[in-house]
Amino acid sequence: MKNIKRKHLKLRNLLKKRDENLFDYFYNPPGSVPGTLRIEADAAPPEIELIDYDVDKVVRLANLTPQECKNHLETESVSWVDVSGLGNKELLQELGIVFNLHPLILEDIVNVPQRPKIETYPNQLVIITQMVMLKEQEKGFHLEQVSLVLGKEFLLSVQEEPELDCLDPVRNRIEYNKGRIRHKDADYLAYALWDAIVDGFFPVLEVYGERIADLEDELISDPTNESLGEIYQIRRELLALRRAIWPQREAMNILLRGESPLFGADAQIYLRDCYSHTIQIIDIIETYRELASGLMDVYLSAVSNKMNEIMKLLTIISTIFIPLTFIVGVYGMNFNPETSAMNMPELNWAWGYPVVWLVMILITVVLVYFFWRQGWFKNIGASKRI
Amino acid sequence: MKNIKRKHLKLRNLLKKRDENLFDYFYNPPGSVPGTLRIEADAAPPEIELIDYDVDKVVRLANLTPQECKNHLETESVSWVDVSGLGNKELLQELGIVFNLHPLILEDIVNVPQRPKIETYPNQLVIITQMVMLKEQEKGFHLEQVSLVLGKEFLLSVQEEPELDCLDPVRNRIEYNKGRIRHKDADYLAYALWDAIVDGFFPVLEVYGERIADLEDELISDPTNESLGEIYQIRRELLALRRAIWPQREAMNILLRGESPLFGADAQIYLRDCYSHTIQIIDIIETYRELASGLMDVYLSAVSNKMNEIMKLLTIISTIFIPLTFIVGVYGMNFNPETSAMNMPELNWAWGYPVVWLVMILITVVLVYFFWRQGWFKNIGASKRI
C-alpha cells in the first residue's frame, strides 16, 4: 500500500512539474489599456548583449544599456541586440523608445508567452517564436518565447530567461566567420536565429520517438498501469509541441509570400528550407500522435485480454471443483440406510469409495481435456503480463 | 442510499443551473414579420448611459431617454451610448428611430441571444458579440450578448443585463484619460470594447485549465463516478465557450479585410492584436477539449483496471478455497469403512487428520506462490482507487 502511495505521489509531482509552462498563455486583465506591460515578480533582470558585424569586423559587447545600443544602430553594419530576461519594466520601456517600437509590439514581447505570429509594421517586422529545450535532469521540455524585431540594419531578439538558449552556434558562426552569415544582411540573421529555434524541435522529437518505441515494447511484454499514464503524458506533451510549432508555420508562410519588404529574396530562399523543416516537424508530431492513439487502443485491448485470462482461471477452477464438491456432498448425506435398501446403499458397497474417486477423476480428466482443446491453458501463465 | 440520492439531486440541480443560458438561442415564431421584437417578461428595464468625449472633455450622463441622447449624436465628439436591459419595447423602438437602425438590426439587438456576427450597412456597422463572465458563487459562467452599432461619431452598445459587465475598465480609461482612447475615434472605442469582451474569456479559461489539472490528479489518485460527470461537464462547457468565441473570430476577420469604411486603418492595427487573442482563445479551447477527451480514455481504462483488481481478488479466494473445500468434503463422506477395507481407510489412520491439513497447507502455499509470481497481490490494496 505504501509502495502504491509513493508511486502516486511521484506521478502527481511529475504532472505538476510538467505543467510548469506547457500550456501557459498570457493575458492582461480584461479592459487594460493596450500596451500595458506586466512584469512577473520572479522574472530575471534583463541582460543586453550586442553583436555588431559586417564582412570585415565583429564587435561583441555585454551588459549594455538601451542607450548604449543606440549608437550602434545607426551604423551600416548589422547590429544584433539580444535581450535575455524580462524583469525590469523601465529598461524594457526605454528599449521600446530606442528601437521605436509600437506599444503593441512591446506588449507582445514582454507579456509572454504569446502565440507565435508575425506582425508587419512600416519599418519593422516582428516575429514571435517559441523555443523548445529538453529539461536536463528529468523528462519533458521547456518552452520559451523568443521575439525577433527586424529593422533595416538591426535585429532585436528578446528571450524570457538569461540562462540557456540554442542560439550560441549562431553567435559562434558570426564571431568565427563560419558560413555566409557575415556576408549577409539582418534578414539573414533573422532567418539563422529562427532556423536554430525550429531545428531545436528535432532533438526533443527524437526523445518522443524513443519513448513511443519503448512503450510499444512495454505494451507487448509487460503493460502496466503506468503505461497508461505514459501514453496520456506523451499525447499531452505532443499537443503542447504542436501548439508551439503550428503557428510558426503560418508565420513563415506569410513571410514566404513576400509580404514584408524587409525580408529579401535571398533570405527567403533560406527561409524556404527552414519552412520545410517546420513542415517536417509538424508531420512527425502528427505521426507520433496517431501512433500514441493507436497505442491507447492496444492498451485497452490488453486490459480486456487480461480480464479474459483471469476469468478463464476462475472458470476452470470452478467448473472442475464445483461438480466434485457436489459429489462428495452427496455421500456426506445422512440418510439412514437402515430404514430402507434404497437409502444410500452405496455407502455400504465394498467398492463405493474407490468408485467415487474414479468417477471424480474421470470428470476431472474430461473437463481438463475440454479446456485444453479450447486452448484455455495457453495463456494462463501469461496473465502476469498486464 | 439516502446519501446517493442527495448526491444525485445535487448533480441534477447543478446541470439545471448550468443549462440556464449555455446553449440558448433565440427564434421568433416561424413566419413572423421580419423585425418583430420580443420582450421577455422578466427582462430588466433598459438603462441608458451616455459618455461623450474628445481629447479635451468628457461628459458622463446616466438614465437618459433616447431623445436626450439625440443632441449628443450630432456633435463631433465621440458619443458612447450604453443601453443595459431589454425590458421596454417602446423605448427600444424609439432608440431604433433615434439611431436610424434598420429593422433587422434592431431585431438582432433585442432578440437575444443571436450568433455573433458582423453586418455592414451603408452608414453603420453592427457587431454582435458574446460576453462571458464567471459566476460568483458556483461553477460555470454566464453568457450575455453585447451588440455594438458603430456610426460616424457614435457608438451604441446594448447589453442584456444592467447588473454587471466587463466594460468598466474602458469607462475608466475614458474618464481618467488613460491610454490613447480620448485621442481616437469611435472605431477605436468599438475596438476597445470588443477587446475587453474577448479578453474576458481568459479568466474563464483559466478556471477550466485548473479543473482539468485537478481531474488529472484525481483520475490518478482516486477516480470516482463523479470524475466522469466532471469530464462530461467540462466538455460541455468548453463546447459552449467555443460556440461563443468562434463566430467572433470570423466577424473580426471580415473587418480586418477592410470591408467597412467606418473601421479605419489605425483601429485595424489594434483589432489585429485583439484578433490574435481570439485565435489564442480558440487554440486553448481546442487544446482543453483534446485533453478532456484524453481524460475520458484514461477514465475508461481506470474502470477496466479496477474490474481486473476485483476479479483478481475473487479468483484468488476461489482458487485457493474451492479445492480445499472439496478435500474436506471428501472426508465428510459417510462410506462405511466396516463393509470393506477400501472404504475410506484414511478415516481410521492414526495420522489421517494431520496429513490432510498438511496437504491443504501445501496446496495453499503453492497457489499463493503462484499468484505472487503472477504479481496479483501488488494492486489488491489499490482497488480502492476507483
Add this chain to the structure above:
Amino acid sequence: MKNIKRKHLKLRNLLKKRDENLFDYFYNPPGSVPGTLRIEADAAPPEIELIDYDVDKVVRLANLTPQECKNHLETESVSWVDVSGLGNKELLQELGIVFNLHPLILEDIVNVPQRPKIETYPNQLVIITQMVMLKEQEKGFHLEQVSLVLGKEFLLSVQEEPELDCLDPVRNRIEYNKGRIRHKDADYLAYALWDAIVDGFFPVLEVYGERIADLEDELISDPTNESLGEIYQIRRELLALRRAIWPQREAMNILLRGESPLFGADAQIYLRDCYSHTIQIIDIIETYRELASGLMDVYLSAVSNKMNEIMKLLTIISTIFIPLTFIVGVYGMNFNPETSAMNMPELNWAWGYPVVWLVMILITVVLVYFFWRQGWFKNIGASKRI
C-alpha cells in the same frame, strides 16, 4: 418476458414510423429520359391557390386550374401560385407549360424528395427546400419538399402535401398587410417563404434540446437500456435534420453572392438575416450531435461501472463465505478420533464449537472491515441505477 417483448415491439414500431420519410430520396430508374415525372399512387391531388397582390389590393383564389392562373401572371402585381399535392401528372405538366418550366425543373419539383439546391435559369430561379414539421401525437418530425420558382412577377410554390404547412403566417401578412411584404416584389416573397421554412427548424430543435437534457438527467439518476436506444435515435434524427438544412445553406450562399439578377439587392439584405439563422441552426445541430456523442461515452462508462458494482457484491459474498464454508467443512470430516489422539481432537473439546464460531465471526469482521476500508460498500445500493 412478455413485458420485454412488448417493449421491443414498441421500439421497433417506433423505428418503423420514424423511418417513414427521414432518409428518403428520389430516383428514377437509371437511364430514364431526363424530365420523366413519377406520380406516386397515394399522392394527394394538387390544389392550386393564387394570391395576387400589390400595395393597394390583394386577391386570394382557391382551387384554380393552371390555365386560370395564367391571366394573373401577366399583370404587374405579384402573383403567388401555391400548389399542394403531387397526384396528377397531366395537371403538373400543364403547369409546366403555363409557367414555361424547363423539363429538368419540373422533374425536380415533382419527383420528391430532392436534395435542397438552387438552380438559375435565364428567366427563372428555382429553389428546392425542405420544410420540417413536428409530428403531432408522437416523437419525431415530418420532412416535406417545398419548391419555389421565382419569375419576374410571380412566385410558384409547390408542396408535397395539401394538409399542413408553416406558410400561413406569410399568407396572413399579405392578406392583412402586416409588415412590408405588400410593398415588395416577388423576390421578397420568396425570401419570406424561405425564412418561414428555415425558422420552422427552431421549434423542432428545441424538442431535441429538451430530449438531450432529459437524457442527461436520466443517465445520471437511472440509466437503462432504453437510454441507449434514445441516444441512437437522437443522433439519427439530428443526422436527418442536418441533411435537410445543410444544402439550404449552400443554396443561400450562392444567392447571396448575387448570382441571380432576379433576386434583388434589397431582398438580399433580408436573405442575409435568414442565412444567419441557417448558420445558427447548423451550429445547434452540430452542438447537439457532439453532446449526444458525449452522452454515449457516459452511457458506456455507466454500464462498466454497474458491472463493477455487481462484481463487488459477488466478490464480497464469496470472499466472506467461501472460507467459512471451508472451516465448517473441516469439522464435518469423519476422521475417527478413536484411532488416534491426533484425529480431530477438537471435536471432543469442551469449547470446540464456540471457538469455531468465534474464529468465523472474527474472520467475517476482518473481511468486512477490509471491504469497508476499500470503500466497496458505498455504491452497492446504487447499482440499481443502471
Add this chain to the structure above:
Amino acid sequence: MKNIKRKHLKLRNLLKKRDENLFDYFYNPPGSVPGTLRIEADAAPPEIELIDYDVDKVVRLANLTPQECKNHLETESVSWVDVSGLGNKELLQELGIVFNLHPLILEDIVNVPQRPKIETYPNQLVIITQMVMLKEQEKGFHLEQVSLVLGKEFLLSVQEEPELDCLDPVRNRIEYNKGRIRHKDADYLAYALWDAIVDGFFPVLEVYGERIADLEDELISDPTNESLGEIYQIRRELLALRRAIWPQREAMNILLRGESPLFGADAQIYLRDCYSHTIQIIDIIETYRELASGLMDVYLSAVSNKMNEIMKLLTIISTIFIPLTFIVGVYGMNFNPETSAMNMPELNWAWGYPVVWLVMILITVVLVYFFWRQGWFKNIGASKRI
C-alpha cells in the same frame, strides 16, 4: 460445434466473394513504358457495336471491326461506338489508331480499373467512370469501369464485360426516339450515358438502406455475433461505393467549370442535374456510414449489457446459496455434543431442524427482495437477446 464451423465457412466464403473486385486497382510493373497495355487471360473478347443517329435516322450495327467504324466517324451524324470486353490487344490498339487516341488514354481504358477521372486533350475528352450493378443471386455488387471518349461527332464507350450494363435504356431512347436525345449532339449522349451510370448507384444504395434498417431491428430484438460481421461488411461495401462515386463528382465539377470546349453549354445544364444526383449519392453514403458506425456503438453497448445480465444471474444465485450452504455446513460439523453442553446443542433441540429451515427461508426472502428492489430481475429473461 459443427454448426459454428459451417457458419464460419459461410462467412469466409462470403468475404472471399465480396472481395472479388471491391477494392481492386490496376498497376503496371513499376518502370513500364507509359502506354503499356495488359490483357488479362480470362478477359472476354471485345464486341463492337455502333449506333449512328441524327434527328431523322438511326443505324445500329453489331460485331464491327475498328476499321468498319471508321467510315461512320466522318459523317455529321452522331456515332456511338460501344466496345464491350477487353480481351484482344491488337484490336484495342487498332481502335486506338482509328480514334487517334493518345497512348495514355488507351492505357487508362484498357488497364482497368482506374480511378474515375476526366482528361482533356485537344480534340478529345476522356471520362473514366465506374458503373455499379447489384449481383443477382447474392449480396453485394459488381463494379465495372466504363470509359467514354468524346470527340466532335462521335462517342466511344468501352466496358470491361460484354454481358450486362445499365445503358440499354439509353440505346432504346435513341432507337425509338424517346426524349430529346436524337436532336442533340455527342456531348448530350455522353451526359446521357454518365447519367445512367450515376443513377445506377441508387438501387444499390436502396439495398444498403434496407440492410441498415434490418440491422437496427436485429440489434434491438436479438443481436448476434453475425450482426457484428454484417456491420463491418456494410461499412466496407459503403467504403467501396464511396471510392467509386467520389472521384466522379470531382470529374463532373471540372466539366461544369466549362474547361472543355467539346462539352457544350446545353449539355452542361443537363450535367448539372446529373451532378446534383452525384452529390445526393455521396450524401446518402455518408449518412449510411454514420448510421453504421452508430450501430457499432449500439452493438458494443449491447454486448456489455449482456455481460451485465449474465453477471447478475451469477451474483443472484451465488449470493443466495453461498450463505445457505454455509449454514447447512455448520450443522454438518461433528462436534461431540456429549463432551460439553456447548458443543452444538442445537442438534438435539426439538425444533432445531425447522428453525434452521425458517432462518434459511428468511434469508432467501430478504435477499430476493433486495434484488427485486434493485431491479435485477427485470432483464434476466432478456439476456437471450444477444
Add this chain to the structure above:
Amino acid sequence: MKNIKRKHLKLRNLLKKRDENLFDYFYNPPGSVPGTLRIEADAAPPEIELIDYDVDKVVRLANLTPQECKNHLETESVSWVDVSGLGNKELLQELGIVFNLHPLILEDIVNVPQRPKIETYPNQLVIITQMVMLKEQEKGFHLEQVSLVLGKEFLLSVQEEPELDCLDPVRNRIEYNKGRIRHKDADYLAYALWDAIVDGFFPVLEVYGERIADLEDELISDPTNESLGEIYQIRRELLALRRAIWPQREAMNILLRGESPLFGADAQIYLRDCYSHTIQIIDIIETYRELASGLMDVYLSAVSNKMNEIMKLLTIISTIFIPLTFIVGVYGMNFNPETSAMNMPELNWAWGYPVVWLVMILITVVLVYFFWRQGWFKNIGASKRI
C-alpha cells in the same frame, strides 16, 4: 511460459527491425551553418554512373568521377548521372561544384531522409522523392530517398544505397530504345524515373491488401492476441507509407501548375498520368487505414464476446451446481432425529434418498432447459475462437 517468452522476443525483434527506417528523419544540430553535410559512418561510397543518350546513340559509363561527368553535361544529348551511395563528403561536394548546386540543394540531397518536396531554382529543378521497396525475406518495406536534379540537358539522380533500386526498367528502356524515351528531353526522363518510383508503391500496397484480407479471415475464424499486434503493425506501416507518398502528391501538383519552365508541356501530360497514380495510391492507403481501424472494432467486440462465453460457462456451472450442493448439504446436517419427530425425519424415510435425487435431477433439467431457451449453449464450443 517459455513458449510465450519466445513469442514476445520474436515480436519485439520484429518491431525493432520494422523501425529500422520507417519513421526516420534527418536533422542537423540546431544552429548549424546551412548547407552542412553529414556523412554517416556506415554509408556506402558513392558510385557514379552516366547514361548519355539522344535519338541516335546511347553511352553508358560506370564508376566515373564528378569531373569525368562534366564533359558530357555540355553536349546537347540528355545526360543522366546516377549517384548511388552517400559515403564520401569530398566527392559529393565536388559533385555540387560540377553541377553548380546551391548549398541548400546539396544539403537536401545528402542529409537523408528529407520530406519529399520540390524546389525551383533559376536553372534547376530539385525533386526529393521517397522510393519504397519490399524487404526480401521478411515482412515490411524499405524507404529510400531518391533526389532528382533536373537541368537543361541533364538529370542528376542521387540514391542512398547502391544495391537495389526500381529504376532498371528505365535504364533498359533507354538502352534498348523502348517507348519514346530516347526521343524526349531530360524532363521526360525525370518523369519516367518519378513514375517508376511512384509505381513502386503498388506492389507494396498489394501486400497490405492481402494482409488485411488474411486478418479479416483470422478475426472471424480464430482471433488471437497476435491479431491485435498485426492490426497495430499494419496501421503503423500504412502511416509510414502515407507519410512517404502524400508530400510527393503536393510536389507533383506544383509542377502540374506549370511553375517550372524546365518541365515542358509534353512531359506535363505524362506527369498528369503519374499524378493520377499517386492519387490512387493515397486513396488505397486511406481505404486500407479505414479497413484496419474497422478491424480494431471487430477485434474489441470479439474479445468482449469471448468474455461473455467464458462467463456463460461459469454461470451455467455455478447456477446448476450451487443449489444442488446446498441440498446435499442439508441432508448432511447432524440434527438428532431421535430428540424430536421434526428433526430431519426425511433421513429415516424409506424413499428419502431417491426423492432427493429426483428433486436434484428435476432442478437440473429445468435449469438446463432455461439456459437452452436462452441460447447459452450455442457458442460454448466456440469460445476457442479467441
